[in-house]
Amino acid sequence: MKFEFTEEHQALRSLIAGVCEQQADPRACYDGQSMIDTRLWSVLCSAGVVGVGVPEAYEGGGGGPVEQVIIAEELGRAVAAVPFSEHAAAAETVALLGSEEQRKRLLFPLARGEAVAGIVLPTPANLKAVEAHRDGARWRLSGHIPLIPNAGAATALLVPAHEDGQVRWLVTEAAQVSALPTVDRTRPAAAAEFGDADAELLSGTDISERPGELLMTLAAAEAAGAAASALQTTARYTTERHQFGLPIGTFQAVKHRLADMLVAVENARSAVYGAAWALAEGETAALSASLAQAVATGNAVAVVSDAVQLHGGIGVTWECDLHLYLRRVKALEATYGSPSTHRGRIADSLLDR
Amino acid sequence: MKFEFTEEHQALRSLIAGVCEQQADPRACYDGQSMIDTRLWSVLCSAGVVGVGVPEAYEGGGGGPVEQVIIAEELGRAVAAVPFSEHAAAAETVALLGSEEQRKRLLFPLARGEAVAGIVLPTPANLKAVEAHRDGARWRLSGHIPLIPNAGAATALLVPAHEDGQVRWLVTEAAQVSALPTVDRTRPAAAAEFGDADAELLSGTDISERPGELLMTLAAAEAAGAAASALQTTARYTTERHQFGLPIGTFQAVKHRLADMLVAVENARSAVYGAAWALAEGETAALSASLAQAVATGNAVAVVSDAVQLHGGIGVTWECDLHLYLRRVKALEATYGSPSTHRGRIADSLLDR
Amino acid sequence: MQQETLAPSGLGELDIDLSEDDAAFAEEWMTWLDTHLPAMHEKLADAGRDADKQALARDWQSQMAAGGWAAITWPLEFGGRAATARQQLIFYLTSAERRVPPLAGRIGINLCGPTLIAHGTSEQQQRFLPPMLDGRHVWCQGFSEPGAGSDLASLRTRGVVDGDSLVITGQKIWTSGAQYADWMFALVRTDPDAPKRRGISFVLVPMTANGIEVRPIRQISGDAGFNEVFLDEVRVPLTNVIGELNGGWNVTRTTLANERAILFMGQQMALTATLRKAITMAKVADPQGVRAADDPHFRDRIAQAWIDVELVRLNGMRNLARVLAGKEPGPEGAMSKLFGQHVEQKLHELALDLGGEFAILDRGAPDAPNRGKWALGWLRTRASTIGGGTSEIQRNVLAERILGQPRDPWADA
Amino acid sequence: MQQETLAPSGLGELDIDLSEDDAAFAEEWMTWLDTHLPAMHEKLADAGRDADKQALARDWQSQMAAGGWAAITWPLEFGGRAATARQQLIFYLTSAERRVPPLAGRIGINLCGPTLIAHGTSEQQQRFLPPMLDGRHVWCQGFSEPGAGSDLASLRTRGVVDGDSLVITGQKIWTSGAQYADWMFALVRTDPDAPKRRGISFVLVPMTANGIEVRPIRQISGDAGFNEVFLDEVRVPLTNVIGELNGGWNVTRTTLANERAILFMGQQMALTATLRKAITMAKVADPQGVRAADDPHFRDRIAQAWIDVELVRLNGMRNLARVLAGKEPGPEGAMSKLFGQHVEQKLHELALDLGGEFAILDRGAPDAPNRGKWALGWLRTRASTIGGGTSEIQRNVLAERILGQPRDPWADA
Secondary structure (H helix, E strand, O other): OOOOOOHHHHHHHHHHHHHHHHHOOOOHHHHOOOOOOHHHHHHHHHOOOOOOOOOHHHOOOOOOHHHHHHHHHHHHHOOOOOOHHHHHHHHHHHHHHOOHHHHHHHHHHHHHOOOOEEEOOOOHHHHHHEEEEEEOOEEEEEEEEEEEOOOOOOOEEEEEEEEOOEEEEEEEOOOEEEEEOEOOOOOOEEEEEEEEEEEEEOOOOOOOOHHHHHHHHHHHHHHHHHHHHHHHHHHHHHHHOEEOOEEHHHOHHHHHHHHHHHHHHHHHHHHHHHHHHHHHOOOOOHHHHHHHHHHHHHHHHHHHHHHHHHHHHHHHEOOOOHHHHHHHHHHHHHHOOOHHHHHHHHHHHHHOO | OOOOOOHHHHHHHHHHHHHHHHHOOOOHHHHOOOOOOHHHHHHHHHOOOOOOOOOHHHOOOOOOHHHHHHHHHHHHHOOOOOOHHHHHHHHHHHHHHOOHHHHHHHHHHHHHOOOOEEEOOOOHHHHHHEEEEEEOOEEEEEEEEEEEOOOOOOOEEEEEEEEOOEEEEEEEOOOEEEEEOEOOOOOOEEEEEEEEEEEEEOOOOOOOOHHHHHHHHHHHHHHHHHHHHHHHHHHHHHHHOEEOOEEHHHOHHHHHHHHHHHHHHHHHHHHHHHHHHHHHOOOOOHHHHHHHHHHHHHHHHHHHHHHHHHHHHHHHEOOOOHHHHHHHHHHHHHHOOOHHHHHHHHHHHHHOO | OHHHHHOOOOHHHHOOOOOHHHHHHHHHHHHHHHHHHHHHHHHHHHOOOHHHHHHHHHHHHHHHHHHOOOOOOOOHHHOOOOOOHHHHHHHHHHHHHOOOOOOOOHHHHHHHHHHHHHHOOHHHHHHHHHHHHHOOOOEEEEOOEOOEOOOHHHOOOEEEEEOOEEEEEEEEOOOOOOOOOOEEEEEEEOOOOOOOOOOEEEEEEEOOOOOEEEEEEOEOOOOOOEEEEEEEEEEEEHHHEEOOOOEHHHHHOOOOHHHHHHHHHHHHHHHHHHHHHHHHHHOOOOOOOOOHHHOHHHHHHHHHHHHHHHHHHHHHHHHHHHHHOOOOOOHHHHOHHHHHHHHHHHHHHHHHHOOHHHHHEOOOOOOOHHHHHHHHHHHHHHHOOOOOOOHHHHHHHHHHHHOOOOOOOOOOO | OHHHHHOOOOHHHHOOOOOHHHHHHHHHHHHHHHHHHHHHHHHHHHOOOHHHHHHHHHHHHHHHHHHOOOOOOOOHHHOOOOOOHHHHHHHHHHHHHOOOOOOOOHHHHHHHHHHHHHHOOHHHHHHHHHHHHHOOOOEEEEOOEOOEOOOHHHOOOEEEEEOOEEEEEEEEOOOOOOOOOOEEEEEEEOOOOOOOOOOEEEEEEEOOOOOEEEEEEOEOOOOOOEEEEEEEEEEEEHHHEEOOOOEHHHHHOOOOHHHHHHHHHHHHHHHHHHHHHHHHHHOOOOOOOOOHHHOHHHHHHHHHHHHHHHHHHHHHHHHHHHHHOOOOOOHHHHOHHHHHHHHHHHHHHHHHHOOHHHHHEOOOOOOOHHHHHHHHHHHHHHHOOOOOOOHHHHHHHHHHHHOOOOOOOOOOO
C-alpha cells in the first residue's frame, strides 16, 4: 500500500547511507575547484544508483520515484556533491519522450553515469531565452540561459524550446556550459551559451510536466534529508554539550526547539513521500510536488537555522559542517520556486477555478 | 522632546488606571444587555476624560493625541466597555471641520459626554452606501451601513458622504442605530439605517484623514494596553502556579514565551507612541497609524493567546477574565484594517512611488 | 484538480487490499447502517435540548451494542469483534463518511473498557463491561485536578482504606460529561507517603454516591462541556479498585497507541470539512463586496491551511502504513497530536479572519460570517493546545522520547 | 512619503534642545572632522590588505586622541571629555552620518577603559590608559571559553599565584581582534575551590608574553574575525590584576547601560541602509525580467522589514528619552538587543531571498545579486543571535529581571 516502505526500500536506503558515509566528501567542492564529488559519483555509478530510474532494458535500475526519493533524501543527508536529482530528471525526460533509437543511444551513458546531464526547466523565461532551428536531421539551439541549477559538471543538457507552437525537448552536448560560483558549492550552477549548438529533438510530443515535478520532488527530498541529518547531529550535540553543569538538552528552551524541529522534519518527509507516491501512481502530481517543495525546503531552512542556533558559537564556524547544510537548504529553497511561489500555485488551484 | 512622558502624563495615566480599577465592569456587557459600562462612562465624563481632546474653549481638556493614547491604553488594560476612541475621533472631526457656531453647539455635549458619538470612516464601501441631499439649511441622509464599530450606544453619528465631488462630513442624531451582537461585547457594533435622516453638514471642506488616523492610533493603544495587562496577569500567575513542585515560571518554555510576549508588548507600545507623537506634531501620520495598527493589534492577539496558553485549563474558562481580553484584541485586529491590510498600505508607499 | 485533492479520504485513497474477512466485515457494517442509521438521523434532526440529545445518544449506543458495533476493538467474549487494524480503519472511515452519531458512552468504551479488560478481575469485567457496552452506564474520567494539570502524578485526591471500603475526598476538574455520567474512573492517592507515582490507585466511583457534587465549568465559548467533581468522603468498596492498590499508575498506562493511529482519520476529516467550508466562503463577497479570495494575504494563508491539513493526512497515512504492516508507530505518530492541535487552532483562526471586519459579529447578527459559527469555533479551539496534554508537555515528550534528551530535573525518574 | 520615513535619523528627528555647551561641542566636532576626515577617507579608499587597514585604524585613533575625540565618555583627567548623554548622542549620530572610521582600539576604549577607571589603581590607570587611548596599545577581550559560552561563570582558565606573579594556563575563544591586539583583558579562575562566581580575577595580559598562541577561527562566511587564544603558563605580575584577586566577577559588571542606550543609533542606521538598498533592488528586474516588488509575498515581507526597523528606532527613541531625562533605562531597552538581533538576521534573509533563483549565486558570478554581498551578509548574520549572549540567554534575562520569574534552578544564586 501507499507509504509502506518495503525491505528492499530499506536496503536501498542503507546502501546509500553507507556509501555516503564512506565516500562522500562535500568539502572537496569548497577546498578545491571541483564541480562534483568525483569519487562518490563513480561509486554511485558502479552501484547502479545513478540510473535507478532508467528502464532495465537500457541498463537502468527500473526503479521509480519512490526509490529515487529515498536516494535523494540520503544524498541530502550527506550534503553529497553529486547532481543526482537533475541527472535523474533529465534521464526521465529521455525515457519518456525519446524514440526507441534515441533511448538506446542516449540512455546507456546516462544510466552508467558516463554522461552527466543537466536540465533546463520549461519556465516562460527559459522558453523565451532559447530558440531551436531545424538543420537537416539535426537541430541547432541559439540563445543564453543565465542560470541552470546544479549543472556545473553537466556534459549534456536537456533543453525545452518552442517548436511549431508546442514545447518540445532537445538534447545537446554542444552548449558552452560555464560553471558559476554558488553560495552552496556542492550544487554549482552554470550558465549556458548556445551558439547555434548542435542538438537533437526528442521524438515525443506528448509534453508532460513530469520532469519538472520529479525534479521538484527530488530536490525537496534532498532538503528533507539535509534537515533530518542536521536535527540528528543537533540532538546528539545537545546531550553532550554541558552548560551550568547539565547537558543543554535538559533545558526546555532547547528541548522545545528540538521538538519543533522534529515536527518540521517529519512534515517535510511526509510531504516528499506523498509526492513520490503520487508520481509513482502516475497521477497528476503538480499539487503534490508543490506541497513537497513548499514544505520541505522551507522547513529545512528553519531546521538547519535552528541547528546552527543550538550549536552556539561552534555552529557558525567554517570547521563545523552545519554551514554546508545551511547553504544547501537555502539554495534548494531558492532554486525550483520558493515556498511562497508554490503556495501561490496551490492557492490558484484552490481559489480560481 | 519626543517620547518623553511628563509628570502630567504619568498623573493622567495613574488617574485612569485608578478609575478603571475601582469602576470598570466589563462583565456588565456580558451578563446584562447593556451596551456600555454606564457607571464608568459617567465617572470618565465627570473627570473630563471623555472630552480630553476637545479645545478648552468648549469645555474640553485641550489635550492632544499623546494624552488620548495614554487614556486609550489604560482603558484597554481594563477592557473598559466605553467607546472612548470613537467618541474622541468624532469630536476631533467636529473640532477640525465645524464652524464656530457648530463647534459651540456640538462640542459641549460631546465634551461632557452627554452625547455618545459614533463615527463612520470614509472607506469606499461606506461612501458608496450613504447619500446626502440638501434640504434647506439642513441635510438628509439615506442609505444603510451594515457595520459601525463600537457604535452600539451611539446617540450621534459622524458620517462622511460625497457632495459635489468632495468628501464632506455630516452629523446626525436621527439615524436608526441598531446594536449588533458582537464576539467582544464590550465594543458592541451597530448597523445604521438612514431613512432620509435629518443631518447637518460640517462647514470645513479641508478634508483630512486625521479622524481615521487618530481612531486607528487610539484603537491600537487599546490593544497595546490589553496586551500589557494580559502579560502582567500572566507573569504573576506563572510565579504562583506550581507544577512539579516549582512555580511554572521556572521552566524555560514558560520563561521564553513570556520574554517574547514582553518584546511584543513593548513593540506595540513603541508603535502606538510613535503614531501619537506623529499626530501631535501635525505630520502626515498615515504610515505611523498603519504601523501602530499592524503592530499593536497583531501583537496583542499573539500576546493574549499566549497568555491563555500559559494559564492552561483555567485560561479557557468563562470565569477567568482572559477571554474578555482575547475577544477584545481579536475584535480590534479585525476592525480598522487587519495587520496585513496595513502592511499592504506600507508596501504601496515604499514600492509604488 | 481541487476536487481530488480536497475530497475526504475515502477507502480508495488508502489503496489497501481487503481480505475476505475484511470485506465481509465492511459489508455487514454497511448493511446494518442502511437499516438503522436513517431513523436515527431523523430523530437527531428533531432533537432540541441537550438532554434530548443525550437520551438519543444512549438509545443509539444500545442499538449499536445490539448489532455488535459499539466496541469493535473489544474481544468477542465481551461483546466486541476483536477487529483488526484494517477493520478499525474501515469502521472509522465509513463512520465519518456516513455521519454515524457518537456514542453516549464513548469515553468508557474507549478508555475505561480496555483498561478493565487488561487489568480487571473476571468479576469486575462481568460487572462493569456489559452496562458500559450498551449505554446503561455512561462513564467519565477523573484524572485531572486543579493542582495537577501537566503534572498528573502530583494529584491530591485522597483515598483512605477503612475496612473493606475506600473513603475518597478531593476534587477533580475538566471532567467531560460528568453531568450525564453514571460512573467515573478516577485516579486517587491511596498512599500519601510513597513517591509521587507510587501510591496512586485506579478506582471506579458511582456518580450517585453520597458526597459527590458536580459543578459545570463554563468555557470561554460559553459552552459547559466540562465539570468540576467534588468528592467529600465518598465511600466505595475496595473491589472497585482496578489492579493493585497503589498500583494505579501502571494501570493507566495501558497504551492506546494503535487505536490513536487510526483515530487521526476522524480528525483529518473534520479539518478537511472546515477548510472546505472556509474556502467556499472565501469566494463569496461580504456585504461590502469584498472577497477574501482576492486578497494575497488570505490566498497565502488558505494555501498554507490546505498544506497543513494535507500534512495531517500524510502523517496519518505514514503511521497507518506502519501499524498495518505490524510495526511500531513511528515518530510521525508521536508528533501528530502536537502538530494536529496547532493546525486545528490555526485553521479556525483563519476561518474567523476571512470574515474581515464582519468577523466581530456574533450569532444573531444578520451579517455574522457562517452565522457566528466561525467565532464559536475559534473560541472553542483556543483549548486545543491545552486539553489532553498541553503543547508544552507534548514537546517535552517528543524531545525526551524521540530525540533522547535528558528529562527535566524536576520530573520523576 | 518614503523619503521622510526612510531617511536616516538625523539630529532633527530627535527634537532635542541643545544647551550652549552641547552646541559648542557639536561645533568643535564638526570643525575637527572637516579638517581631518577627508584625508583619512582617501587613504582608506586606497588601502587594500587587512593589515594596511589595521595600520590606518591605529593612525586614525592617534589623530582622534590628539583631538580629544577618541574616548569622549572618559573623564577629562584621562583624556576624555566626560560627555553628557546629549553630547554622546550628537557624537554617534554625526559619526554615522559622516562615516567616521572605527577606531583600532575601540574594544579597549569602550569596555576595558571604563573598567580601569572604575576599579583600577591610580598606577594602573596611569600605566594603561594613555596608550589605550591613542592607539599604541590595542586591546582584545578574553572572556569566553570553549566550555563556558552562556555559562560564563564556569570558566576554567587557571591562574596560579607564584610569588608576585600569576601563571595563567587555559584557552579563550571568540576573541575578536586577537591577531592585532597588544593586550588582552581576561577573566581567569584564581581560586578553584571557591563557588563558581567567586574565585575569578580580572587580569591584563600582554599578547607578546611567552606561552601565548593565537589561532584564527574561520566563520561560515569565510571571514576570520575571531580567534582562539591558547595560554600556556603565561606569567604576568600580580599588579596586572584589576580590583581584588578573586574579585573579578564584580569588576566585569561595570555597567554600560547608558552607553548602550545611545549605541542603538548606529545599529538602526545600519539596518536602515540595508533595508533601503534591498528596497531599491526589489524594484529592479532580475536577468529574467522578474521584479520582487511585484510579488505579494515580498511586498508583505518588505513592509514587515520596514516595520521592524522602525520599531528598533522607536524603541531606541523611547529609551533615549528616558536616559536623557535622567531616568533608568526601561524594559524597551532591555529587550532591544533580543529584538534587534532578530531583526538584523531577518532583514539579511529577506535581502538574500529577494534575489529569487539568482540568490544562490556567489561573488564572481555576473548575475549575483548585489555582487554576492547579500549572500555574505546572510551568512555573517547567522551569528547575530549567538554572539554577545545567545537569544536564549536574553530571554531568560528578560523573564527573570523584567517579569520577575524565578531563576533557573541550576543557575548560581
